[in-house]
Amino acid sequence: MEVTERTSATGLQAHIRGERLATSDGVSAKEILVEIFVRERSEAHTVVPAVAEPLLVWVLSGEAIVEERVANEAWEANTVVTGDFFLTTSPVPYEMRWQVTSYEPFVVMHLYLGLALLERALAEAGGSGAIQLREVSGGRDEALSALLEQIRAELTRRGETSALLIQGVAQCVAVHLARHYVDAEAEDMSRRNALPAFKLKRVTQLMEQHLAEPFSLCDLAQAIGMSEYHFSRLFKRATGRSPSQYFIQLRIARARQLLLETERSVIDIGLEVGYGSASHFSQIFRREVGVAPSHYRK
Known part of the structure; x- marks a missing residue:
């Protein structure tokens, strides 16, 4: 089977099984894309293409054992529950599989921040401006969750979604990532x-x-x-x-x-x-x- 090496943020949904429940695609918020999915209860194997923008995946509902690996390396497993998150910055495709272990549906929110927004946040935080975020699998961050909850609530509210609110919170998320999730080793190497x-x-x-x-x-x-x-x-x-x-x-x-x-x-x-x-x-x-x-x- 031919593997797609790269895709766009909007094109990634075609590579991971599940139903899309909501999207900010029609909202004129700049430099951010948010999508909410309910995933299949079991996925034996899928290849996820690389995406230019770093991807935040926040678990909204359910519990699952999620395994990831690059190429043919050993699988790394994480048990995730509501409120946990993944931060993926891989420049190459990677493999995933998962099994839902709860009665609740496995619902996740994908958030992509524009590269220009992230680079401005990293530059403000004292970095080089290049994207140097570290990978996180099954992490937990209450401050980040509070920001993501504001986006989720706005995206799923009745009535018209505020692009201004989503854009403002996206800037807060970018600054939070720049302050707390910079790959220190890569940053040190780039500065030398x-x-x-x-x-x-x-x-x-x-x-x-x-x-x-x-x-x-x-x-x-x-x-x-x-x-x-x-x-x-x-x-x-x-x-x-x-x-x-x-x-x-x-x-x-x-x-x-x-x-x-x-x-x-x-x-x-x-x-x-x-x-x-x-x-x-x-x-x-x-x-x-x-x-x-x-x-x-x-």
């Missing part, structure tokens, strides 16, 4: 001999100001008085990505924002972020996000 913060800020600002123009490693290195080789090496240590990869992700983040917040055509949006043809833009977007721009907008 990394690009100084003021130079990193300078080059990322230049990238954001010139998204429509061709990427130039030479121009960025010259702007902070470094050779291309040393700039590229220290930039990757600071962010976890090469300058060109970071530039592409800035382009795609801007494209995603325009697709969700405007009615502009896919061609126009592609041109604004530097892609001269719709096919090239669609190819890069699909590679980075997991779906085509038109599908992402829907």
Whole structure:
């Protein structure tokens, strides 16, 4: 069976059996997607594709034994109950299986925070701005649960859901994760001999100001008085990505924002972020996000 390596946040539901009970997909809250599912009582094996955004899964109801592993490594089992959570940041597909052990249905809430929102929260907390969160399986955090409960209550209330409220709580969740769930080891490694913060800020600002123009490693290195080789090496240590990869992700983040917040055509949006043809833009977007721009907008 062919395994999908990557997918989008909205596309993940097709890979895990269960019924979707609620979604924020139709709410105009920026940088957040929330979905509530009731899962099958038993799952012998499923492969979960990697998703660009870190995924929070919060157990709303039921008790289950959940097992996870990467590739063909040993299974790691956790017994989870209402209020427990998972934080998944895996850049590669992983395998799951579970068995519900309670009479109550196994109901979970998925929450995806936009990369740009998380990076702002991490930068504010003193990190490099790169996504460096640690994995959590079957954890418990009362402060986080209180924030997630506000989102759940708003999403399932009668009447119109407030995008402003969901967006505000999402920012609180991002700050909480940045303060308490940073991968300290990865953060320490990225800081050693990394690009100084003021130079990193300078080059990322230049990238954001010139998204429509061709990427130039030479121009960025010259702007902070470094050779291309040393700039590229220290930039990757600071962010976890090469300058060109970071530039592409800035382009795609801007494209995603325009697709969700405007009615502009896919061609126009592609041109604004530097892609001269719709096919090239669609190819890069699909590679980075997991779906085509038109599908992402829907």
